[in-house]
Amino acid sequence: MADPFEALRTAPTPIDPDAAFAARLRARLARALQPSDQGELSMTMSDTVETTNRLRQGDMTYVALWVPDLKRAERFYAEVLGWTYQPAPAGPASLVQGQSMQLGMAELSGTTNYLRGIGVPLPPDVQPTAYPAVVVDDVDAAIRRVRAAGGWSSEANRQPYGVVASCVDNQGLAFTIHQAPQEAAARPPASGARHGDLAYMAVHVPDAARARDFYSSVFGVRFEPGRAGGWNAPDVAPMTGVAGGAAQPTIVPMFRVNDIAAAVERVRSAGGTATVPVHEGYGIRSECADDQGVRFYLGQL
Amino acid sequence: MSGQPQAAKGEVAERFLALYDSALPYVYGYLLARCGRPVLAEELTSETMLAAVDALKRDEPPISLSTAWLVGIARHKLVDYWRRLGREERSLRTIASQEPSEPAEDPWDVHLDGVRARETLEKLAPQHRSVLTLRYLDDLPVAEVADVIDRTLHATEALLVRARLAFKRAYSEQEDANCG
Numbered sequence: 001m002a003d004p005f006e007a008l009r010t011a012p013t014p015i016d017p018d019a020a021f022a023a024r025l026r027a028r029l030a031r032a033l034q035p036s037d038q039g040e041l042s043m044t045m046s047d048t049v050e051t052t053n054r055l056r057q058g059d060m061t062y063v064a065l066w067v068p069d070l071k072r073a074e075r076f077y078a079e080v081l082g083w084t085y086q087p088a089p090a091g092p093a094s095l096v097q098g099q100s101m102q103l104g105m106a107e108l109s110g111t112t113n114y115l116r117g118i119g120v121p122l123p124p125d126v127q128p129t130a131y132p133a134v135v136v137d138d139v140d141a142a143i144r145r146v147r148a149a150g151g152w153s154s155e156a157n158r159q160p161y162g163v164v165a166s167c168v169d170n171q172g173l174a175f176t177i178h179q180a181p182q183e184a185a186a187r188p189p190a191s192g193a194r195h196g197d198l199a200y201m202a203v204h205v206p207d208a209a210r211a212r213d214f215y216s217s218v219f220g221v222r223f224e225p226g227r228a229g230g231w232n233a234p235d236v237a238p239m240t241g242v243a244g245g246a247a248q249p250t251i252v253p254m255f256r257v258n259d260i261a262a263a264v265e266r267v268r269s270a271g272g273t274a275t276v277p278v279h280e281g282y283g284i285r286s287e288c289a290d291d292q293g294v295r296f297y298l299g300q301l
Numbered sequence: 302m303s304g305q306p307q308a309a310k311g312e313v314a315e316r317f318l319a320l321y322d323s324a325l326p327y328v329y330g331y332l333l334a335r336c337g338r339p340v341l342a343e344e345l346t347s348e349t350m351l352a353a354v355d356a357l358k359r360d361e362p363p364i365s366l367s368t369a370w371l372v373g374i375a376r377h378k379l380v381d382y383w384r385r386l387g388r389e390e391r392s393l394r395t396i397a398s399q400e401p402s403e404p405a406e407d408p409w410d411v412h413l414d415g416v417r418a419r420e421t422l423e424k425l426a427p428q429h430r431s432v433l434t435l436r437y438l439d440d441l442p443v444a445e446v447a448d449v450i451d452r453t454l455h456a457t458e459a460l461l462v463r464a465r466l467a468f469k470r471a472y473s474e475q476e477d478a479n480c481g
Contacts, residue, residue, distance in 0.1 A: 004409055004410070004411050005437045005465065006437070007413040007415065008413065008433070008437035008438050009440050010334050010335075012327055012330065013330050014329075015329055015330035016325075016326050017326070017342070018343070019326065021343050025347055026321060028349055028351075029317070029321060029354055030314065032351065032354045033313070033314035033354055050433075118364055124318060136341055137339045286390075
């Protein structure tokens with residue numbers, strides 16, 4: 001009997017990489033090859049660091065929090081996390097200042113009305129959620145993968161910051177795909193860096209395995225089993241997990257805090273709710289809701 | 302450098318860059334076909350080429366500039382990557398406890414579907430993926446696989462048995478999922 005594994009044999013097939021990548025690497029090698037009495041090794045090492053810090057497919061370049069009342073949410077999170085804001089360029093929205101990655105807030109009804117208006121098939125009752133812009137290497141190929149996996153995607157849309165498409169996954173969760181320009185910013189930290197940073201994205205959906213299959217086929221990200229039938233994507237920044245059993249899909253963000261006991265007190269005194277902090281393997285966590293009932297987590301990591 | 306240990310540094314640089322131009326699609330193609338992600342393939346290609354430059358500067362033992370030399374470095378970079386990934390995963394959970402210590406292997410008579418086999422490989426633990434890639438995609442003899450992953454022949458054979466079992470299980474599960 002023939003060994004079925006023989007079928008895996010893969011003859012070497014040359015594939016041309018992205019031309020800009022090839023040119024950048026060539027210039028870097030030419031530099032590293034230059035005769036020099038010092039710093040040769042450190043140059044190549046810092047070049048490698050630069051490469052590993054580049055945005056990768058599955059990372060997020062921007063996250064917007066969709067909240068019922070924008071002004072009220074601004075006040076609440078300023079009080080709890082010390083956030084300050086600047087107005088966003090468009091719509092009833094604001095950008096959170098001083099974050100380790102781009103984070104914004106937008107009014108749920110205005111944003112969903114706008115998206116429905118441009119044809120995005122959102123479910124009828126969209127919950128407050130975090131809405132991510134997820135990095136893809138090739139937006140056209142990613143659009144095809146979203147559609148092939150049973151999701152919905154708009155056509156590609158060129159913006160000053162890159163090429164984007166609005167998407168809805170196969171369980172009704174909205175997200176954007178973003179092909180960032182080559183010189184785009186470094187990847188965000190895996191779990192935030194400073195007090196108040198976005199540290200984690202918890203994707204709550206009816207069916208966790210279905211979400212894992214959808215996002216691994218669209219973004220090629222690796223998932224590993226998490227707790228209670230959930231799945232974690234440890235390679236993406238910020239780190240993301242999928243949990244099943246939700247009646248309606250929503251993404252619940254975790255924010256990083258220096259002192260969780262004090263932060264929990266601030267949540268409660270600002271009119272929100274917070275569970276008693278619990279020690280987890282990665283840090284201390286509290287499940288919270290703001291004064292409008294929007295869920296979030298605090299993590300002392 | 303083969304035959305020209307006295308070559309001037311400028312000439313070495315020129316010859317390396319000429320090799321880079323001709324070999325890049327082979328190195329990138331090798332890595333992309335095995336890791337499946339363009340960004341990761343680019344990253345590992347960079348690591349490969351930078352390591353080649355470092356080796357060239359040391360020139361110990363004398364290096365023969367060729368595509369096969371670069372693909373050999375790429376193979377080590379890929380295995381290093383999977384090793385790092387494996388370490389991260391092991392720090393999160395104990396893989397050993399999930400593996401049978403004395404696995405028995407049944408004969409498996411199936412015709413593997415190329416695309417599905419590739420998807421299955423991507424789902425395996427890094428050390429299984431690594432050993433199956435070297436043995437079957439790269440078609441290396443077991444002794445060479447042992448050399449690349451830096452294990453004894455016996456340990457490599459045992460790892461291959463476990464990896465084939467894990468593959469079979471994942472491949473069949475995927476088949477069930479696709480049918481259901």
